[in-house]
Amino acid sequence: MAHSSSLPLTFLLILVCHIVEQVNGVWPLPQQRDVSADRYILSPKSFSFTYEKDSAAQSGCFILDAAFKRYFSIIFPDFNDGPALRRYHVWLEPEPFIVSVSVKTRGCDGYPDEDSDESYNLSVSEGQAVLTSVSVWGALRGLESLSQLVYQDDDDAYFINKTEIVDFPRFAFRGLLLDTSRHYLPLHAILKTLDAMAYSKFNVFHWHIVDDPSFPYQSRTFPDLSNKGAFHPFTHIYTQSDVMRVIEHARMRGIRVVPEFDSPGHTQSWGRGQPDLLTPCYKGSTPSGSFGPVNPILDTTYKFMEHLFKEVKSVFPDSYVHIGGDEVSFSCWQSNPDVRTFMENMGFGKDFTKLESFYMESIMNMTAALNKTSIVWQDVFDYHERIPQDTVLEIWKGTTEKYYAEMSRMTKAGHRVLLSAPWYINHISYGQDWRDSYAVRPQNFSGTEEQKKLVIGGEVAMWGEYVDATNLNPRLWPRACAAAERLWSNEEKTLDADLAFPRLEEFRCKLLRRGIQAEPLFVGHCKHEYNDL
């Protein structure tokens, strides 16, 4: 800053020794944190990451080595600017500061899963930070917290306060959904979202990759699905290489990628590249020319789905797959005489929920045979009591009262559940609507302690009706951060949104500084504004 470069050394030292009252917060709030007013000056010149001798991960650990590189630049954002730093270097010989990482178990080239241990302890004292964790995934979370502890004073010097953190997530599944069918999102928009997810400790990217409007996933097995079903067969698709990049970018940040191939509804775009997959709708006794959900009465349908999910298994390493099952309209099935005959033969009468259940059961059997855990939208449970026990149910409908009732019923039936209904943040309104997300209490439904434990987490959903790369980032951030804290932090310590507000404001400025186009929460400014030309 122009006005400080001419400060005399004595004045600078006074500045350096001045203890600022407000130290940097961490978002989401760690489970336990003790911060002292003592602080240490940091310099990129004398700052390093290292592995403890007894750590199971050592130099060469892909995931952590890459994280050290990332977090160095995040911690010292001015590093390449030069002049400001050199100023200090002339005057102050910085003490070394070593971040020493110790991981109990190996897994340096692993893939995160539902049982990943993300806990970590972080102890910052003079000249060092000691970060210990069970897994590399916990170490990643600890590095993120560490990076948020570092701050700059008005003179751009870097500091960190003496701090003790014991931290672990409240829920194992902290997801964020992007919808790449209603609008195509360029690869870099997805990668940037993964970056920002890691900053908020989200750990599941739910990729709602295809739907009615378009089929951008370029399938190895069925290339016509994107050739004919994408908005454009070359510019608006995800190649296998694109998908790999997303998965790898996510993995390096401890984020799982759960793809969704939603059927039997939401499949209009599938039909363009896969003849006979969708049910022909009838007007009276003749086909109307339009098509309904996937045709559940043909063997070819199940063969196709089996091939598709085999491919999905080979492409997406996650142990979960989302198979949809929501919002199936029965009118087309009802109009089709072959479907009606099938219903009779199967003894379903006129109850089309039985046909849907029949279909979904077949898909769930397929994914089970592939050793995948299925996630389905709540509709499947609503229609169908005999869902395999390990299927995860995702709640997307209704007011608080209604989703609490649903959670009670589902967990009573022994199912694990994911809560998304109150976090459909594609719905926008004027003002600080993050407060609504923050007020969600995912376990306050009526049920036993055992039932509460079946809530494995939740998901923020950014559906794409009105969202593409032009407005994705400012709609997501920092609004999604509210759910991130609810899913990670201790609820009792984070009930008050007013208390959270200044921390969230500060975190939003950090996001800007990291290149995330996070919108403002209210009147004010950040030292470093978004300034992308």
Add this chain to the structure above:
Amino acid sequence: MAHSSSLPLTFLLILVCHIVEQVNGVWPLPQQRDVSADRYILSPKSFSFTYEKDSAAQSGCFILDAAFKRYFSIIFPDFNDGPALRRYHVWLEPEPFIVSVSVKTRGCDGYPDEDSDESYNLSVSEGQAVLTSVSVWGALRGLESLSQLVYQDDDDAYFINKTEIVDFPRFAFRGLLLDTSRHYLPLHAILKTLDAMAYSKFNVFHWHIVDDPSFPYQSRTFPDLSNKGAFHPFTHIYTQSDVMRVIEHARMRGIRVVPEFDSPGHTQSWGRGQPDLLTPCYKGSTPSGSFGPVNPILDTTYKFMEHLFKEVKSVFPDSYVHIGGDEVSFSCWQSNPDVRTFMENMGFGKDFTKLESFYMESIMNMTAALNKTSIVWQDVFDYHERIPQDTVLEIWKGTTEKYYAEMSRMTKAGHRVLLSAPWYINHISYGQDWRDSYAVRPQNFSGTEEQKKLVIGGEVAMWGEYVDATNLNPRLWPRACAAAERLWSNEEKTLDADLAFPRLEEFRCKLLRRGIQAEPLFVGHCKHEYNDL
């Protein structure tokens, strides 16, 4: 596009000769337009702008020469890409196409004002487009329409259809307000907004430059106003040079810059750099330490305001200045014993609206003495019947019923009015809220034809509580376009939002293509998506 580069010539020629049904729309809709299915291929190699012999503007006309440069790149966005074009050049020898411009009056280095004639006629036929207008401002509007008539087919060849347009604005004042006090907007964000305004034929940039939270305007006369009142005295200010750039950028696009220096309320940030300007509030018989609106009882206040508005006059060439006058809280004035004494001496009794009127009258006299037309917010009219006749009243409050009643009263009193209340598009909601803006009918209040004529236009307002450079563009565009069409086009021809929808969708894709981060209106895609890395 990869799949078309290998097309044989014969096939290409078939494509070229194929008449597409849908020709490009123009937004806002011209007053009269006849389009033929005949179309002409355009090539940047053989396309040129020229001045008609009898035109008052000739080569060397700053404003139009600069516009020719701008619109050439807008019309041929692939020009610098090379390969696609060269393809055509090998195969087709393009016929020359000359845009010939004729302007009746000089003014090539002028500044637009309330009487600027923005009408134009545009006639596109084989090998030429003839654009005639009274003023350079009309020529700018015609060039914008021309640029929107050009489209590319699937093979990226450029076309324009035979077209006749007779066009003029419905309202002379078509404004857009940005608020640079609640959040600072970097210069480039303002310049980009001006670009997009020109695409929608907005012609007034209402710069709500200062307010309570910050005073980013760097005053020549009172540098402490921004030194102490800006969010940061170096990074969060508009220097005189910045302001010049904004004015010049706007002028080149036929856009007026009307600055707002809102007082006596909304001035907290002013007080930081100008001691004794604000009213000290009292708690009982002692000052509370906080301050209220501008202190209306001191001579020094009026001297300061006079100096400030003299500077404003010298900096901003527009004949209008916005002097605010909204939302004055009386509680601080009421608490102050000196103010109460002043009230008694003036015979105002306990009616603080009289004090406010007294203050606003003084400011209006100042601006009148400087030959500026004042715009004030409706509050000033509500409190004060004796407003100078040429003061423009801006309506910002209430439902349709209320603002219609206000418009009736104001125009009955002979005042010119600006409508902004239904166009506070900082207020967002889920879905296609542009339809609400589009449904506004600014002259449907009860009143005589003479009264209706006093509606000089309206303004879209993007207040800054929740808006900064991170989300400004997708919130403004294409939502502001709805008001742009309402203010420019014939109302009877644009009543149906469903009819407007495809044209607006197409216009939104054009905005993307021109680098404006305009958000989607609904599910779908543009050939060229926003892809800013």
